[in-house]
Amino acid sequence: MRALLVVNPAATTTSARVREVIGTALSSDLKLEVATTEYRGHARDLARRAAESGEVRVVVALGGDGTVNEVVNGLLHHGPDPDGLPRLAVVPGGSTNVFARALGLPNDPVEATGALLDALRADSSRTVGLGLVSGTEGTEDEGVPSRWFTFCAGLGFDAGVVGRVEQQRELGKRSTHALYLRQVARQFLADPHRRHGTITLEQPEQDPQSGLTMAIVCNTAPWTYLGNRPVYASPEASFDTALDLLAVRKMSTMSATRYATQLLRSTPERGLTGKNALTLHDLTDFTLQSQAPLPFQVDGDHLGLRTSATFTGVRRALRVIV
Template sequence: MPHFAKTLFIINPKSGRQNKLNIQDLIRKHLPEDSFDIVETEFAGHATELARQGAKDGFRVVAAVGGDGTVNEVARGLLGTRAALAIIPKGSGNGLARHLNIPLEVPAALDLFHNSTFSRIDTCTINGHPFFCTAGFGFDGYISSIFARNARRGLRSYVELILKEFTKFKPGKATVQLNHENFETDCFVLTFANASQYGNNAYIAPMADIRDGLLDVCLIRELSLQKAMAVSYGLLTKKIATSGHAEFFKTQEITAQTKEQMPFHADGEYVGEACEFHVQIKPLSLEVLIPAS
């Protein structure tokens, strides 16, 4: 990175991991005092406002200090600006940070400011809502809607919720249009991937390239308990594409309709319900700070 480009750190004080760390003291320890400002979020959506204002105020880099939700909010505020996104991971999933090889420990992520470079990545929207890793509907959207109301956070709570709700969820029908083709399908999961993973090294689209201008679409039509175990193994070993239980497509744009409204997520965060989904990719539309190597 050019010598300590002026950086705005946006901290989500409620993010799940490493809450005992004094993030502000660590920032002051790792960077020259005149090279940054620090603000904290106060409500949902606040990080987007702060990031957008930071870009207007001339900050070259705006750093999201938090989990995937905070990263999504900050990145949304930087779209269409000249500011670059940096990530200090402090969540449980850290999907975009992992894809970009950002160190997961806060001190190591701050050390990155001494040896980094700028790069551009694709961004996407689902029904107009920006996302940077994955979005989708089906079982993952259903889980996101329940998890949003869950007082307990973290990976363990998420896994417990999946195990509890798996047998309750019934796949619906969807009509899908992509690459000038239409087809109807059962739909347990329909995931739109810009990056390779959900987070926690769960690779839903291990072949995804965040700079190729294409969405990687993963369709799982139906899933018995036995198949779910095979898919879970595939997620953790990057072998889901060869598991025989998932289908993959590459496209720049996709539309899907369902008969009933279904919950959907963007970067793991519950967005709402819809019965029509329009997903697009915007090539190389966000600048990010990544390791120089």
């Protein structure tokens, strides 16, 4: 079986030696081509060419959630076709690896490679639903290219935190829990919209809901991890349904502390609750509009400021080896 291994050499939890071991192991069962990414978006381009070739049966992403997101966007460049496109396989190599862990894969890259080889030999795979976000017609974001996401997107506070963490990592800081928590505190103190939300949720045949200060769109649960602790923003979110939405209308110091505590204690049965929390399940189509430009992120990748984003939940978008 012909396969492409897309390797991110900057993946934070793998060394050159580990990547070589993984490539050798996969070569024992696959006719493997190895490609190392050289620039932002390169994994997307490699996966797109593999899909268009009609010869590659499996594309393996070795890296973090950003690498996986690029590979997914390359595979789905011409739209979903779970039975016609190459299957996706993931070997986690980032600091969090939400998508891989949500699929049930070990977080250790060598162990995950062993699980992947077992799945290939058993011809074991599943289809997953994905989210698609695009620019909203009639707004300044109308021409923004569409982007697929595997586990989450966010407008407002959480995206601001992601942007701050990225800035620190570009300065050479390691991605640690302490770094993340510091940026949460700084974003909270600096956010001018946390008390008076600027976001409006619009759904077909539904009244708009305005005054939202933050919106997190989930495609699966958990939403993220703090080390080995899973965090469930939308416990009902699943790869088998469309999208879930968690939004907050305002964040005072007291309510933010309460929400943080709830998230740290969240479980598959219990997420975030409260009179200023809005939770919606299995949404196929909706739009978020903001009166002011807000930070925006997709799968943990900060994409700058946006005033609008239109979301579509696509069931059975891609076949994944598990």
